[in-house]
Structures are given as C-alpha cells and as structure tokens.
Amino acid sequence: MPTEPETDYDPELGRKFIFVTGGVMSGLGKGITAASTGRLLKNAGFDVTAVKIDPYLNVDAGTMNPFQHGEVYVLKDGGEVDLDLGNYERFLDIDMTFDHNVTTGKTYQHVIEKERAGDYLGRTVQIIPHITDDIKRRIREAAEGNDVCIIEVGGTVGDIEGMPYLEALRQFAHEEDEDDILFTHVTLVPYSKNGEQKTKPTQHSVKELRSIGLQPDILVGRCSDKLDIDTKEKIALFCDVPTEAVFSNPDVDDIYHVPLMVEEEGLDQYVMEELDIASEALPEDERENRWRDLVTQQTEGEVEVALVGKYDLEDAYMSVHEALKHAGLEKNVDVNVRWVNSEKMSDHHADRMREADAIVVPGGFGARGTEGKIEAIRYARENGVPFLGLCLGFQMAVVEYARNVLDLAGAHSAELDEDTPHPVIDILPEQYEIEDMGGTMRLGAHETEIDANTLAATLYGGESCTERHRHRYEVNPEYIDDLEAAGLKFSGRAGNRMEILELGPEDHPYFIGTQFHPEFRSRPTRASPPFVGLLEAVLGEDPHAATTEEVSH
Numbered sequence: 001m002p003t004e005p006e007t008d009y010d011p012e013l014g015r016k017f018i019f020v021t022g023g024v025m026s027g028l029g030k031g032i033t034a035a036s037t038g039r040l041l042k043n044a045g046f047d048v049t050a051v052k053i054d055p056y057l058n059v060d061a062g063t064m065n066p067f068q069h070g071e072v073y074v075l076k077d078g079g080e081v082d083l084d085l086g087n088y089e090r091f092l093d094i095d096m097t098f099d100h101n102v103t104t105g106k107t108y109q110h111v112i113e114k115e116r117a118g119d120y121l122g123r124t125v126q127i128i129p130h131i132t133d134d135i136k137r138r139i140r141e142a143a144e145g146n147d148v149c150i151i152e153v154g155g156t157v158g159d160i161e162g163m164p165y166l167e168a169l170r171q172f173a174h175e176e177d178e179d180d181i182l183f184t185h186v187t188l189v190p191y192s193k194n195g196e197q198k199t200k201p202t203q204h205s206v207k208e209l210r211s212i213g214l215q216p217d218i219l220v221g222r223c224s225d226k227l228d229i230d231t232k233e234k235i236a237l238f239c240d241v242p243t244e245a246v247f248s249n250p251d252v253d254d255i256y257h258v259p260l261m262v263e264e265e266g267l268d269q270y271v272m273e274e275l276d277i278a279s280e281a282l283p284e285d286e287r288e289n290r291w292r293d294l295v296t297q298q299t300e301g302e303v304e305v306a307l308v309g310k311y312d313l314e315d316a317y318m319s320v321h322e323a324l325k326h327a328g329l330e331k332n333v334d335v336n337v338r339w340v341n342s343e344k345m346s347d348h349h350a351d352r353m354r355e356a357d358a359i360v361v362p363g364g365f366g367a368r369g370t371e372g373k374i375e376a377i378r379y380a381r382e383n384g385v386p387f388l389g390l391c392l393g394f395q396m397a398v399v400e401y402a403r404n405v406l407d408l409a410g411a412h413s414a415e416l417d418e419d420t421p422h423p424v425i426d427i428l429p430e431q432y433e434i435e436d437m438g439g440t441m442r443l444g445a446h447e448t449e450i451d452a453n454t455l456a457a458t459l460y461g462g463e464s465c466t467e468r469h470r471h472r473y474e475v476n477p478e479y480i481d482d483l484e485a486a487g488l489k490f491s492g493r494a495g496n497r498m499e500i501l502e503l504g505p506e507d508h509p510y511f512i513g514t515q516f517h518p519e520f521r522s523r524p525t526r527a528s529p530p531f532v533g534l535l536e537a538v539l540g541e542d543p544h545a546a547t548t549e550e551v552s553h
Contacts, residue, residue, distance in 0.1 A: 075096055301333045
C-alpha cells in the first residue's frame with residue numbers, strides 16, 4: 001500500500017494483530033473477552049493496545065443517548081467514545097486516544113474530505129479500495145509501538161454496516177504474515193429446553209463469516225456454563241477449527257473474573273503459540289499476579305451506595321459503577337449500588353436513598369430528574385451522609401447550596417432554566433458562539449490546582465491532579481465569593497474555573513463534588529481517590545485526617 005503523506009503511514013507498524021468478531025447477537029461480551037485476553041498478554045510481559053471499531057455513522061459517541069447506547073466514555077485527548085474503550089483502559093491499565101476508536105462516520109468523513117481536496121487525482125472514490133485502505137491505515141497506526149493490538153469489530157457478522165470492515169480485515173490478512181494475524185470469533189451457545197448445548201447458532205455465524213472470506217482461528221462460546229467436550233468437538237468439526245481452538249467463556253459473577261476464566265481455559269497460551277510469541281513471554285512464575293490477588297481477595301463487609309440518576313440502565317453509568325467497585329477492591333469491601341430514580345423521589349425511591357450508606361450523584365445533561373438530584377444532595381448535606389457529586393452532580397450541589405443556605409430562591413443552572421433569577425451555573429465563555437453539538441464541549445484531561453490543607457489535597461496526595469472533563473457549563477464567577485463566605489469551599493481550580501467543592505470536617509464527614517469525571521481514570525489496580533474517600537467515610541475512617549498538615553507534591 002502507498003504511504004499517505006499526511007500521516008507518514010508505515011505498513012510495518014505494529015507486530016501482531018488479534019481481530020475479534022461476534023455472531024448471533026450483540027451484547028455477548030466479545031469486548032470483555034478481548035480485554036481479558038489483552039490483560040493476560042500484558043501479565044505475560046507484552047505491550048498491548050486495542051482498537052474498537054463501531055460501524056455506526058456517527059463520527060463519535062458524543063451525541064448518543066446513554067439510554068440507547070450506554071455511557072459516553074471520555075479519553076484523555078477529549079475523544080468521546082463507546083463504553084467498550086473504558087473496559088479496555090481498565091483491563092489493560094493504559095490511556096488510549098481517539099485514534100483507537102474507528103467509526104464509519106470518521107472514516108467516511110476523512111475520505112470525502114480528501115476527495116473534495118482533490119487528493120485522489122480524479123480517480124473514482126469507492127468503498128474498495130479507499131474506505132478499506134483508510135480502515136487498515138487506522139488500525140496499523142493505532143498499533144504502533146506495541147507488541148500486540150486487539151481489534152474488536154462492533155455489531156455482529158452479517159450486519160450491513162459492518163461489511164466494509166470485514167472486507168478490510170480480509171485484505172489485512174492477505175497483506176500480513178500468517179503468524180501475525182489471529183481471528184477470534186465469539187458466539188452464543190444456548191441451551192435447549194432439555195438442557196442440551198446447541199451449536200447451530202455458532203455454525204451459522206461461522207458460515208456467514210466464511211462467506212465473506214474470513215476463517216476464524218479461535219472460537220469462544222458464550223454460555224451460562226462451560227462448554228461440554230462434546231460441544232467443543234462438534235463446533236470444531238462443523239466450523240473447521242481444531243478442538244483445542246474452541247474455548248468456553250461462561251457467565252461469571254464479576255467481569256473482572258473473566259481473565260481468570262479464560263486463563264483457566266488456556267486461551268492466552270493458545271493465542272501466544274498461534275502468534276509465535278510464546279517463547280518471548282515471561283515465565284509463569286514471573287507474570288503479574290496483582291489482578292488475580294485483588295479480584296479473588298476475601299472481602300470484609302458490604303457498603304450500600306445510592307446512585308441517584310435518571311437512566312434506569314447500568315451501562316449509562318458504567319464507569320461510576322466500576323469506580324465504586326475499584327474503591328471496594330482497595331478497601332476490601334463489596335459495594336452494592338442501589339439505583340435511585342431521581343424523577344421518582346416522591347415515592348419509594350427516596351426511601352431507597354435513605355437506606356444507603358452513601359450517595360453519588362453522577363453526570364448528565366438535561367432538566368429531567370434534576371430536582372430529585374437536588375433533593376438527594378440536600379438530604380446528604382443536612383444529614384451527614386457521605387456524598388460525591390460528579391460533573392452535573394457537582395453543579396447541582398452548588399445550586400442546592402445557593403437555594404438552601406444562601407436563600408437564593410429559584411437559583412439554578414442556566415442550562416436547565418434560562419429564566420432563573422440566580423444563574424449560579426452558567427455557560428463557559430468559549431461556548432457562546434458554538435452551534436454544533438458534537439465534540440465541542442470542554443473535553444479531555446485538564447490539570448486542577450488544589451489548595452493545601454483541604455480534603456481534596458488529602459485525597460490526591462498533593463496540590464494538583466489531572467482528570468477528564470465533559471461539560472459546557474461552570475460555576476458562575478459572580479456567585480463564588482458569596483458561596484464561599486457561606487461555607488462552601490472551592491478547593492480545586494483551573495485558572496478561574498471551579499473544579500472541586502467540599503465542606504470542611506466541622507460541617508460534614510464527607511461532602512465533595514468534582515466538575516471533572518474521576519471515574520474515567522479509575523482502574524481495578526488504581527482506584528480513584530474521591531471514590532476511595534467516599535468508602536473511607538462510610539467505614540468510619542477519616543478522609544480529612546491529613547488536612548491539618550501541609551500537603552505537597
């Protein structure tokens with residue numbers, strides 16, 4: 001393939017590629033299967049990265065409704081992407097970029113812009129080779145500098161949206177050495193009414209894949225239980241793979257146990273042998289075991305956390321759920337997340353909130369459910385319940401304080417009430433002239449300066465932190481002095497922007513809000529400080545303990 005001058009494309013970038021496709025139905029867990037494989041390869045000493053292919057026409061996930069598509073995950077460079085990239089970052093403990101997410105909208109937009117600029121020199125621009133070439137280029141560039149790149153193709157085999165990507169994969173396999181490419185296909189193995197594991201869905205899915213010109217090297221069967229040996233042999237026979245290339249991925253109680261399950265099946269060893277890298281792996285007794293130690297430790301209690309939001313869907317708050325779980329791993333407790341519908345606080349949901357040990361109000365957009373969130377924040381503040389507000393939760397904490405402590409009747413966010421007499425939350429100045437919705441917010445990683453001798457300084461162990469953002473509105477500077485005079489402390493700032501708020505230990509055991517989203521940087525092996533502090537407060541530890549001493553970098 002030719003070098004593209006604007007990218008200095010090099011076909012030799014990246015060493016080994018694992019392509020993961022799915023069949024039968026979406027939502028099988030091929031992303032977790034891929035991420036678990038990557039985790040095991042990383043434990044074995046390899047540098048691993050990932051690419052998520054999303055066949056939708058959106059350029060990015062930023063304008064998608066979380067109820068339809070799950071949360072919008074934000075990368076360090078501001079890329080708004082599918083939640084699966086969050087799983088890759090958490091499992092691989094890496095920071096990815098927007099280049100690691102390939103969408104149909106992004107690919108077509110780039111090719112059309114090149115056509116409009118005359119870069120194709122009058123040639124007819126077509127799906128093959130121009131779109132498929134661009135797909136291959138993106139994969140290879142994302143893989144640069146890593147030993148292994150895992151590429152997950154979203155959707156299922158047979159979807160019309162995914163056809164250009166599967167064709168690109170077919171070409172990719174033709175261009176690379178055989179031992180540099182591995183195709184893994186994840187399918188559903190359901191049970192019949194008489195308890196028999198049925199292989200026909202897998203057979204049809206592989207038949208569809210082979211009709212496109214792709215032969216899977218590995219088949220992973222998603223089933224409620226491990227695959228019987230007879231089932232594996234039948235799949236191998238009808239799908240033309242060795243029996244040892246058929247693996248089980250049964251249901252588990254926690255997704256963080258999936259790496260242990262597929263390791264027990266021998267998937268990682270088989271992958272390394274097929275890619276001819278087994279000899280380069282660390283000896284088993286020298287491999288990283290912290291993941292196993294963390295997820296299999298015996299917990300010493302339970303904590304109930306109320307998550308107050310408007311989406312009755314765990315995927316809409318995926319990273320918040322996971323960050324709470326990570327904090328639980330660090331504090332050695334199980335965290336049970338109670339869903340509290342902020343639109344229905346007047347019925348039993350208020351009782352659900354009051355029964356919890358702590359309250360989290362996550363981010364979001366739109367007016368729906370905000371009054372319930374404000375009610376939850378007031379309850380937490382007035383009753384000494386440990387509280388964490390994230391982005392919109394931070395902003396609503398300011399609104400609640402303005403209304404109920406400063407007695408500013410009708411105080412609100414200008415985003416949610418254009419006619420509010422007290423817009424304590426107002427639009428960012430740089431957002432005034434912006435009309436497009438996609439990719440135009442304050443996005444990505446930004447540094448926050450933290451005041452010494454504060455709860456925030458204790459949590460972060462210093463006077464600065466770098467966290468990821470996704471917002472258009474901020475605390476209105478005109479109200480900051482009054483809010484602080486009334487006792488609300490803004491302990492973190494980015495220039496003249498308020499980033500962290502808190503109440504002192506004399507007013508509350510744990511009350512903190514962040515304009516940023518700390519959940520996006522939380523990892524199983526590196527829990528987010530504000531979430532850890534929340535659990536410490538619940539467990540009777542004092543998150544403020546070091547605030548009386550100077551805290552430095």
